Amino acid sequence: MDGPAMRCKVVVIGDSQCGKTALLHVFAKDCFPEGYIPTVFENYTASFEIEKQRIELNMWDTSGSPYYDNVRPLAYSDSDVVLICFDVGRPETLDSTLKKWQAESQEFSSSKVLLIGCKADLRVDLATLLELSKQRRIPVTQEQGAVAARQLGAAAYVECSAKLSENSVRDVFHMATLAALGRLPRHLLKRGRSRLEASTAAAVAAAAVAAASQTPRETPMPQQRVARKERAKSCVLM
Numbered sequence: 001m002d003g004p005a006m007r008c009k010v011v012v013i014g015d016s017q018c019g020k021t022a023l024l025h026v027f028a029k030d031c032f033p034e035g036y037i038p039t040v041f042e043n044y045t046a047s048f049e050i051e052k053q054r055i056e057l058n059m060w061d062t063s064g065s066p067y068y069d070n071v072r073p074l075a076y077s078d079s080d081v082v083l084i085c086f087d088v089g090r091p092e093t094l095d096s097t098l099k100k101w102q103a104e105s106q107e108f109s110s111s112k113v114l115l116i117g118c119k120a121d122l123r124v125d126l127a128t129l130l131e132l133s134k135q136r137r138i139p140v141t142q143e144q145g146a147v148a149a150r151q152l153g154a155a156a157y158v159e160c161s162a163k164l165s166e167n168s169v170r171d172v173f174h175m176a177t178l179a180a181l182g183r184l185p186r187h188l189l190k191r192g193r194s195r196l197e198a199s200t201a202a203a204v205a206a207a208a209v210a211a212a213s214q215t216p217r218e219t220p221m222p223q224q225r226v227a228r229k230e231r232a233k234s235c236v237l238m
């Protein structure tokens with residue numbers, strides 16, 4: 001390891017219940033919080049190494065509730081990266097990223113932005129599909145996420161499932177840190193897209209099989225490990 005640790009502040013925003021706290025919890029505390037406890041403000045820290053550089057990540061969890069619209073802006077000060085999150089199983093939360101969260105983040109920070117599709121497991125969740133079909137909708141597709149990320153001017157679009165894939169969560173913060181350091185590997189752009197397209201069908205099918213036969217957070221079966229590995233590749237650089 002070379003030199004002193006680099007400090008990086010990450011602010012996490014997005015609609016209420018879109019999965020922000022679960023994402024941070026899995027990354028910083030290694031456990032998925034089953035219940036829902038609304039956030040006001042919360043801080044998490046983690047330290048790790050990227051390309052031989054020690055990183056100290058300071059992560060700010062915020063509330064998605066409009067009730068806190070006047071106090072949330074306090075979180076943005078001195079941030080390096082803003083993660084704008086939405087719930088893959090609730091398309092209206094992707095709409096909010098463009099209608100609400102882009103404007104707020106631009107008003108209160110000039111940091112790099114990443115768009116994060118949370119709860120990617122819901123793309124193959126039967127209850128979610130049934131509920132959305134009543135409104136003639138489907139879960140957010142990876143293509144829609146990538147298009148929105150471009151509209152937001154985000155540096156990358158990353159999907160994750162805090163519930164089923166710790167690797168995908170680690171990818172989110174790895175990408176966020178690389179963005180903060182100005183080291184997002186742009187040469188991976190083309191490869192990232194094709195890997196994503198090629199792996200999606202296999203990944204969601206394997207995830208569905210695994211989810212149907214598994215209690216979440218149990219020791220992963222081989223096919224679930226495959227699904228996790230595949231989903232961990234779900235990122236697109238802009």
Ligand SMILES: Nc1nc2c(ncn2[C@@H]2O[C@H](COP(=O)(O)OP(=O)(O)OP(=O)(O)O)[C@@H](O)[C@H]2O)c(=O)[nH]1
Pocket residue numbers: 014015016017018019020021022023033034035036037038039040062063064065118119120121122160161162163164
């Ligand atoms: N299926 C699934 N559920 C998830 C996932 N992540 C979070 N959840 C559930 O979604 C609900 C809301 O998650 P939170 O992380 O608390 O949501 P939040 O965005 O922090 O919400 P606020 O604090 O109100 O802004 C909880 O019941 C979680 O268990 C996921 O990856 N998959």
Ligand SMILES: [Mg+2]
Pocket residue numbers: 020021022037038039061062063
């Ligand atoms: Mg929360």
